[in-house]
Amino acid sequence: MTDYLLVALALLGVLILGGLGLVVPRLRRRAAPPLPQTEVDTRAEEDLAGPPVEAAESDLSTGVLVEPPVVTAPPLEVPEPTAGRLVRLRSRLARSQNAFGKGLLGLLARDHLDEDAWEEIEDSLITADVGIDATRDIVDRLRERTRVLGTRSAGELRDLLATELVTALDPGLDRSLRTTGRDGVPAVLLVVGVNGAGKTTTCGKIARVLVADGRSVTLGAADTFRAAAADQLETWGGRVGAETVRGAEGADPASVAFDAVRRGIDAGTDTVLIDTAGRLQNKIGLMDELGKVKRVVEKHGPIDETLLILDATTGQNGLEQARVFTEVVNVTGVVLTKLDGTAKGGIVIAVQRKLGIPVKLVGLGEGADDLAPFDPAQFVDALLGTEPLARDA
Numbered sequence: 104m105t106d107y108l109l110v111a112l113a114l115l116g117v118l119i120l121g122g123l124g125l126v127v128p129r130l131r132r133r134a135a136p137p138l139p140q141t142e143v144d145t146r147a148e149e150d151l152a153g154p155p156v157e158a159a160e161s162d163l164s165t166g167v168l169v170e171p172p173v174v175t176a177p178p179l180e181v182p183e184p185t186a187g188r189l190v191r192l193r194s195r196l197a198r199s200q201n202a203f204g205k206g207l208l209g210l211l212a213r214d215h216l217d218e219d220a221w222e223e224i225e226d227s228l229i230t231a232d233v234g235i236d237a238t239r240d241i242v243d244r245l246r247e248r249t250r251v252l253g254t255r256s257a258g259e260l261r262d263l264l265a266t267e268l269v270t271a272l273d274p275g276l277d278r279s280l281r282t283t284g285r286d287g288v289p290a291v292l293l294v295v296g297v298n299g300a301g302k303t304t305t306c307g308k309i310a311r312v313l314v315a316d317g318r319s320v321t322l323g324a325a326d327t328f329r330a331a332a333a334d335q336l337e338t339w340g341g342r343v344g345a346e347t348v349r350g351a352e353g354a355d356p357a358s359v360a361f362d363a364v365r366r367g368i369d370a371g372t373d374t375v376l377i378d379t380a381g382r383l384q385n386k387i388g389l390m391d392e393l394g395k396v397k398r399v400v401e402k403h404g405p406i407d408e409t410l411l412i413l414d415a416t417t418g419q420n421g422l423e424q425a426r427v428f429t430e431v432v433n434v435t436g437v438v439l440t441k442l443d444g445t446a447k448g449g450i451v452i453a454v455q456r457k458l459g460i461p462v463k464l465v466g467l468g469e470g471a472d473d474l475a476p477f478d479p480a481q482f483v484d485a486l487l488g489t490e491p492l493a494r495d496a
C-alpha cells in the first residue's frame with residue numbers, strides 16, 4: 104500500500120513539473136513588448152535616421168561597426184584682396200554717377216554759367232544729399248576759382264569740381280582700422296547701428312577683409328535680440344574659418360561680448376569683432392545696453408574701434424539716428440552701406456561733416472566682398488565717371 108502511495112506521489116510530481124515547463128516559456132514570451140508598439144518605434148527612428156536602418160541590422164549580424172559617413176566641410180573661401188576694391192566696384196555707384204557725372208558735369212559744361220546755372224548746380228548737390236552747408240561751401244569755392252582762373256573748358260571745370268568734392272571729403276583723415284591687438288589681447292571692434300542698416304552683413308564682410316589681410320578673427324554674436332542674427336554671423340564666419348561665440352536667444356549681449364573677447368584671448372586671435380543689436384527704442388535703453396557692453400568688454404582691455412553702420416539710402420534721417428549712437432559710444436569710424444542702392448552718394452560728405460567721424464568703409468552690394476576701404480579721390484572719380492589715372496596724371 105505504501106509502495107502504491109509512493110509511486111502515485113512520484114507521478115504527481117512529474118506531472119506538475121512538466122506543466123510548469125510548458126507554462127513558463129509562454130509567460131516569458133508574453134513579457135516581450137507588444138508587436139505594434141515596436142513597429143511604430145522603428146518607423147519613427149527610420150524617419151529620423153533615414154535608410155541606415157538596414158546597415159544597422161547588418162552591423163548586428165556581422166558584428167562589424169560601420170564608420171559613420173564622413174561629412175566634409177565645404178572648403179574655406181579665400182576672400183578677394185582689399186586693395187583696389189573701390190576701383191573694381193566703381194560701376195556699383197552708377198546711380199549716383201548719374202546725379203554727379205551726368206547731371207553736375209552737364210550743368211558745368213553750359214556756355215554761360217549765370218546765376219541760374221549756379222543755383223541749379225547747388226540744387227543738384229543738395230538733391231544728392233551732400234547737405235546744405237557743404238553744398239554752399241563747394242559752390243562758393245567753385246564760383247570763386249572759375250572766376251579767378253577764368254576756367255571755361257569742360258575738362259578744367261570737371262577737375263575743379265573733383266578737387267572741391269575731394270576737399271569736402273577731408274582726405275587727410277585717418278581711415279585705417281585699428282585691428283592689431285597688444286600684449287596677447289586681440290584688437291576689439293564693436294559694430295553698432297540701427298536694425299537693418301547692415302551690421303551683421305558688414306561684420307561678416309569685415310571678417311573677410313581681415314582674413315584676406317592675413318589676420319585671424321573671432322566673432323561675437325551680441326545681437327541676441329534677433330534670433331537669426333547669430334546664425335547669419337556664424338555662416339559668414341564659417342566661410343572663412345572664423346569662430347563665432349554666441350549665447351542663447353535673448354541672452355545678455357554684454358556677457359556674449361565678454362565671452363567673445365575671452366575666447367579671442369584664449370585662442371590667440373588677432374581681432375574680435377562684436378555684432379550688437381541696434382534697437383533704437385529710446386536713447387536711455389540704447390545707452391544702457393551699449394554702455395554695458397562697452398564696460399564689460401573693457402574689463403579685458405580697451406575697445407580699439409567702434410564702427411557705426413549707416414544705411415546710405417536713409418539719407419538725412421539716418422544722420423539723426425547716427426547722432427544718437429555717437430552720443431552713447433565713442434564712434435571711431437563710419438561704414439556707409441548700400442551705396443549701390445542710392446543716387447545720393449553725396450551722403451558720404453554730409454555724414455563726415457555732420458558727425459566729424461571718418462567714413463572708413465563703404466558697402467557696395469550684397470556680395471561677400473562688396474565692401475571697400477573708402478578713398479576720397481577714388482570715390483569722387485567713380486562719382487564723376489572720370490578715369491583715376493587721367494586725373495592724377
Ligand SMILES: Nc1nc2c(ncn2[C@@H]2O[C@H](COP(=O)(O)OP(=O)(O)OP(=O)(O)O)[C@@H](O)[C@H]2O)c(=O)[nH]1
Pocket residue numbers: 296297298299300301302303304305326329332380381440441442443444465466467468469473
Ligand atoms: N545692396 C546692398 N545691400 C546691403 C549692403 N549691406 C547690407 N545689405 C543688405 O541689408 C540687409 C540687412 O542687413 P543685416 O546685416 O541683416 O542688417 P542688421 O543691421 O544686422 O539688421 P539687424 O540684425 O536686424 O539689426 C540684408 O539684406 C543685406 O544683404 C550693401 O552694401 N548693399
